[in-house]
Amino acid sequence: MATLYGLGLGPGDPELLTLKALNVLKRVPVIAYPAPDTGESFARRIAAPHLPGGQIEIAIRTPMIPGRYPANDVYDRYGAEIAEHLEGGRDVAVLCQGDPFFYGSFMYVFQRFADKCAVEVVPGVSSLGACAAAAGRPLASRNQVLTILPATLPEDDLAARLKGSDSVAIVKVGRHLEKVRRVLDSLSLTNRARYIERATLAEERVLPLDRVSEGEAPYFSMILVSGPDGRIL
């Protein structure tokens, strides 16, 4: 069996690829990447300027249904396709936006191969560091606790967890923007919240939360909440 790579490509800017990811990318005969039902794969877009050409490509097309996670059979099917290449001695790199193990869909592939063949995970720059850099806000320092909260959580759960935190990153904001805004407002934390959209891309936007217009946020958005020093509440 050949080697399966989980290749962290960073948050979006193709210059934020690591040298290691670049080397793997140029060497492997097969690349696979998550992609929506129709349209472009964000992971492939990050890798595009670096692809040598002539590689076999597997677009892992999963229906993006808000609030639903991809069905097992989708990953079983693509897993079988990947396995064929590995058994044939061809290394496969799964392209991952950000870091493969930070809320990445690579884990569905990883689960299927971890005990079966050599798997190498190449860590990447995560959206966390990228958003903090874009906002000019340290994530955490000294003995501060940093909490990563998916915006998908219920309102009362979000509120309870914000209360005990020093510094918070709310990920997967997307269609949960108004819910998150309500929670932060109710805790008087809006003035400490910074909204970051498409960090490191040309379209990057950084705004105080109260200047973000109503509605939905794009999938690639994050809200950082931090106090001037110590606990946020």
Next chain:
Amino acid sequence: MATLYGLGLGPGDPELLTLKALNVLKRVPVIAYPAPDTGESFARRIAAPHLPGGQIEIAIRTPMIPGRYPANDVYDRYGAEIAEHLEGGRDVAVLCQGDPFFYGSFMYVFQRFADKCAVEVVPGVSSLGACAAAAGRPLASRNQVLTILPATLPEDDLAARLKGSDSVAIVKVGRHLEKVRRVLDSLSLTNRARYIERATLAEERVLPLDRVSEGEAPYFSMILVSGPDGRIL
């Protein structure tokens, strides 16, 4: 005024530098880096294979006293030295192991220049993603909460925060190893804890926590605690 860079160099393996960090590193006339009172700077060691030579170097030597944070006057002094170069039109890159804004000492420099000149923070691969990759353990997925706990916290605080978490990364383990071990034992979480030391370096070690010998851990160590699915408790 020239530009000040906070340059994330990744967790240790010089191949985990980003292309962007590499480009800045080769271009700037001045580099600065944290260093112990005597001996080698870890950040400079990561950058070493990539340095073009002939740059002005500022070793920010801060006494490493366990439990003490560097005194303001140390950073005031080095800040003045950095300011001189910036005022003279020379870009300065501060080398940061991992990511500059993830528990990095760069924030002490950042605070002094954020309002005075152009500051660009280049995010890097953090120890978080590196340790997860080394351990073969996803950090978080779906709607899981990820909590980053500094091992410097008091025992009861660590215990309380572990109880409410889905997935936990305990950073800055070092001389707090036995305290952390006691807390995890008392919560019957030892079997879910993985210990990672010097991730991505040749000396990397990954062990179940109960196989780590007693005493101190090195400064660059982390403990990941994750459940098979969902909450750890």
